[in-house]
Amino acid sequence: MCMLSTAAAAEGPKAGGVINAVIQPEPPSLMMGLVQNGPTQMVAGNVYEGLLRYSPKLDPLPGLAESWSVSEDGKVYTFKLVKGVTWHDGKPFTSADVLFSIEFLKQTHARARGNLAQLEKVEAPDESTVVFTLKQPFGPFIGIFEVGSLPMIPKHLYEGTDFKTNPANNTPVGTGPFMFREWQKGSFIRLVKNPSYHVKGKPNIDEIYWHVIPDAAARSVAYETGKVDVLPGGSVENFDVPRLSKLKNTCVTGAGWEFFSPHSWLWLNNRSGPTANKKFRQALMFAIDRNMAKDVVWNGLGKIATGPSGSAIKYYTNAVPKYDHDPAKAKALLKEAGYKGEKVRMLPLPYGETWQRWAEMVRQNLQDVGINVEMIATDVPGWNQKVSEWDYDIAFTYLYQYGDPALGVGRNYVSSQIAKGSPFNNVEGYSNPEIDKLFADGAVAFPDAAREEIYAKAQKILVEDVPVAWMLELQFPTITRCSVKNLITTGIGVNDGFRDAWIEK
Amino acid sequence: MISFIAQRIAKAIVVLLALVVMNFFLIRMAPGDPAVVMAGEAGAGDQLFIAQLREKFGLDQPLPVQLFLYVKGIVSLDLGFSFRQQMPVSKLILDRLPATLLLTGTAFAISLAFGILFGALAARFAGTWADTAITIAALIFYATPLFWVALMAILLFSVTMDWLPSFGYETVGAGYTGLAHVLDVAAHLILPATTIGLFFMATYVRMTRASMLEVSRLDFVKTARAKGLSDAVIQRRHVLRNALLPVVTLAGLQAGTLVGGAVLTETVFAWPGIGRLMYEALLQRDYNLLLGVFVVCSAMVLAFNLITDLVYRSVDPRIEFAA
Numbered sequence: 001m002c003m004l005s006t007a008a009a010a011e012g013p014k015a016g017g018v019i020n021a022v023i024q025p026e027p028p029s030l031m032m033g034l035v036q037n038g039p040t041q042m043v044a045g046n047v048y049e050g051l052l053r054y055s056p057k058l059d060p061l062p063g064l065a066e067s068w069s070v071s072e073d074g075k076v077y078t079f080k081l082v083k084g085v086t087w088h089d090g091k092p093f094t095s096a097d098v099l100f101s102i103e104f105l106k107q108t109h110a111r112a113r114g115n116l117a118q119l120e121k122v123e124a125p126d127e128s129t130v131v132f133t134l135k136q137p138f139g140p141f142i143g144i145f146e147v148g149s150l151p152m153i154p155k156h157l158y159e160g161t162d163f164k165t166n167p168a169n170n171t172p173v174g175t176g177p178f179m180f181r182e183w184q185k186g187s188f189i190r191l192v193k194n195p196s197y198h199v200k201g202k203p204n205i206d207e208i209y210w211h212v213i214p215d216a217a218a219r220s221v222a223y224e225t226g227k228v229d230v231l232p233g234g235s236v237e238n239f240d241v242p243r244l245s246k247l248k249n250t251c252v253t254g255a256g257w258e259f260f261s262p263h264s265w266l267w268l269n270n271r272s273g274p275t276a277n278k279k280f281r282q283a284l285m286f287a288i289d290r291n292m293a294k295d296v297v298w299n300g301l302g303k304i305a306t307g308p309s310g311s312a313i314k315y316y317t318n319a320v321p322k323y324d325h326d327p328a329k330a331k332a333l334l335k336e337a338g339y340k341g342e343k344v345r346m347l348p349l350p351y352g353e354t355w356q357r358w359a360e361m362v363r364q365n366l367q368d369v370g371i372n373v374e375m376i377a378t379d380v381p382g383w384n385q386k387v388s389e390w391d392y393d394i395a396f397t398y399l400y401q402y403g404d405p406a407l408g409v410g411r412n413y414v415s416s417q418i419a420k421g422s423p424f425n426n427v428e429g430y431s432n433p434e435i436d437k438l439f440a441d442g443a444v445a446f447p448d449a450a451r452e453e454i455y456a457k458a459q460k461i462l463v464e465d466v467p468v469a470w471m472l473e474l475q476f477p478t479i480t481r482c483s484v485k486n487l488i489t490t491g492i493g494v495n496d497g498f499r500d501a502w503i504e505k
Numbered sequence: 506m507i508s509f510i511a512q513r514i515a516k517a518i519v520v521l522l523a524l525v526v527m528n529f530f531l532i533r534m535a536p537g538d539p540a541v542v543m544a545g546e547a548g549a550g551d552q553l554f555i556a557q558l559r560e561k562f563g564l565d566q567p568l569p570v571q572l573f574l575y576v577k578g579i580v581s582l583d584l585g586f587s588f589r590q591q592m593p594v595s596k597l598i599l600d601r602l603p604a605t606l607l608l609t610g611t612a613f614a615i616s617l618a619f620g621i622l623f624g625a626l627a628a629r630f631a632g633t634w635a636d637t638a639i640t641i642a643a644l645i646f647y648a649t650p651l652f653w654v655a656l657m658a659i660l661l662f663s664v665t666m667d668w669l670p671s672f673g674y675e676t677v678g679a680g681y682t683g684l685a686h687v688l689d690v691a692a693h694l695i696l697p698a699t700t701i702g703l704f705f706m707a708t709y710v711r712m713t714r715a716s717m718l719e720v721s722r723l724d725f726v727k728t729a730r731a732k733g734l735s736d737a738v739i740q741r742r743h744v745l746r747n748a749l750l751p752v753v754t755l756a757g758l759q760a761g762t763l764v765g766g767a768v769l770t771e772t773v774f775a776w777p778g779i780g781r782l783m784y785e786a787l788l789q790r791d792y793n794l795l796l797g798v799f800v801v802c803s804a805m806v807l808a809f810n811l812i813t814d815l816v817y818r819s820v821d822p823r824i825e826f827a828a
Binding site: 025185190209211218221224423424 | 561664
């Protein structure tokens with residue numbers, strides 16, 4: 001018997017089957033070129049594709065491009081596209097679609113616009129070749145071709161139309177392993193296998209149902225009662241994870257977040273109030289018990305953040321000043337800072353129970369060293385507004401890092417990114433010419449060894465200055481039935497689509 | 506009667522327009538706007554991105570202009586466009602309205618039927634153990650938070666006993682048709698409808714009981730008894746019929762709130778109704794959609810009030826129409 005089952009397992013992927021997954025909240029649209037929120041990326045990553053995919057170590061893998069080369073001066077990137085790829089409506093996918101997608105995304109996709117800022121021109125010498133020429137070497141460039149950052153958009157459906165009101169937005173057409181079939185708003189989204197997918201033998205799964213279940217407890221129950229098989233990271237409250245993990249035939253993995261590396265910190269208002277004082281900010285770092293928060297609030301998931309960069313992304317170093325939990329040191333620093341019990345306003349992140357509890361814990365830590373904390377309750381739009389308008393002293397947040405310090409880290413610390421009205425730039429108002437220069441140089445330094453040195457220096461300075469209080473590298477575990485195999489194979493996890501997944505009968 | 510209805514409808518339209526204007530300003534008083542929410546969900550957003558969204562939503566226009574355009578739309582029965590969902594508001598609402606009407610309609614029917622039945626029983630057996638049991642049960646269901654009852658019902662009937670589905674409107678992907686589909690939807694309907702129903706039922710029980718006890722002490726009941734009518738006939742034709750008037754008033758008021766009142770239940774049971782649509786629109790500051798749901802709910806409240814007045818008259822022919 002034992003021999004038999006090993007033999008069966010070694011036979012490899014089985015075709016067929018249906019996967020029921022949870023999507024939370026319901027995406028506003030599946031047109032990935034226009035909408036980039038988390039749920040949209042998670043569902044539409046099955047429908048659309050990028051030129052490249054990325055391994056868990058963030059090395060580029062073939063996607064719609066089968067091979068690529070970089071010129072010696074680091075300025076010219078040449079991509080060879082996979083031949084014979086078709087859109088879901090049967091039209092061929094060619095280099096013209098790539099050129100069109102670049103123009104499309106420059107207009108509609110804030111992050112793509114930033115990523116493409118160093119682009120001088122893009123050309124298509126033939127149907128299956130695309131050549132990107134940069135103004136100067138830009139190290140992170142090879143990292144911007146993932147499906148959520150640069151999805152390919154069908155030229156034949158969008159050229160010459162008003163992108164935002166194009167009726168095609170409601171029936172997304174991509175080149176991906178699954179095709180959009182049905183969307184009952186408020187209930188479910190149904191995707192079906194793309195029979196003419198360009199990777200032979202893929203996908204294995206016939207259908208995917210994404211169930212919209214708004215209540216976190218109800219999502220847990222849906223899994224428990226066997227109605228769904230996949231709970232993507234973040235779809236249940238953290239305190240439910242240990243319980244669900246113990247259920248029969250249940251597998252849990254923290255993999256698949258390497259590219260995003262959600263990094264959480266407290267925005268500290270560097271402009272005014274006690275938090276404008278560096279000593280006060282350092283005192284905060286010593287006052288907060290991050291280990292306990294990790295163990296109690298996050299059930300041991302995640303990692304203590306050591307600085308501005310997460311440990312999974314490029315050029316990370318832990319050779320930086322350390323801030324262990326030390327209330328005595330915190331009190332001494334507060335005294336040095338001349339803190340006299342002024343009120344500080346703290347904004348928790350209104351993303352559910354876990355975040356609320358975390359904020360309460362931090363408030364307790366701060367009160368223990370004598371900081372006078374006032375908690376401000378908001379909903380998501382209110383939080384966005386307060387943070388965007390710098391109307392806070394301490395605010396919880398977490399941001400994605402996109403694999404490279406030039407893409408997802410620098411934006412939080414350089415002074416050119418100080419602008420009212422957006423909660424995704426240098427909200428804390430930290431301004432240091434040396435840091436500005438290091439990040440500017442780091443983005444365009446060549447080769448990679450030069451970048452490494454620059455970012456090591458930047459991380460050290462930032463950790464000394466504490467512009468924000470780094471908390472945890474978050475981990476959002478994906479919970480599945482163990483019979484669902486090969487679901488997560490790349491650094492963007494579930495967002496990369498279910499092309500390799502299969503179900504063990 | 507026709508002129509009564511016409512006058513009431515004319516009044517209702519004026520009230521509705523006033524509500525639209527009031528809601529318009531109320532929503533915009535909340536901090537945050539849809540552009541920043543959408544940028545937030547995208548995980549990034551530069552100034553240009555947010556400015557583009559504001560322009561798309563028409564939020565770059567002065568407030569009076571926005572109001573004028575909105576009211577102009579409403580007058581021509583156009584509820585506007587939800588930029589977030591990329592769909593006309595009226596389509597979004599019409600897609601969800603049937604599910605809500607089914608849920609709340611069933612809940613309403615359950616609560617009214619059982620509420621009056623148990624209320625009448627409690628009054629009939631006032632002071633006995635049956636009365637005490639009914640009254641206590643009603644109080645418990647009235648005092649317990651809806652979402653808690655919902656979660657306990659799920660725990661008991663879905664997780665432990667596995668009798669009823671815990672979420673959704675139908676079994677997704679089962680492809681049922683005809684009677685099988687009806688039964689499938691009915692199975693999904695039982696838990697959420699009962700949860701809402703129990704809460705409203707409690708008020709009808711209390712109201713019917715109190716009202717019946719009051720009426721049964723009146724002179725005409727004594728007369729009926731003196732005439733030698735049977736107890737069952739007295740209770741049904743003389744006491745209950747007269748006691749129902751305040752219950753109809755209450756039911757009319759509650760029928761209006763049923764649409765918006767299902768937010769919690771729809772959320773816990775993932776019921777694809779209008780309550781959830783409204784809640785999500787609020788969290789995303791999807792102004793047009795939120796206003797649209799408000800307009801539809803208000804219109805329904807007004808319609809239910811009108812229907813209540815008509816029902817009133819059929820219950821008690823002494824009441825005359827006066828607009």
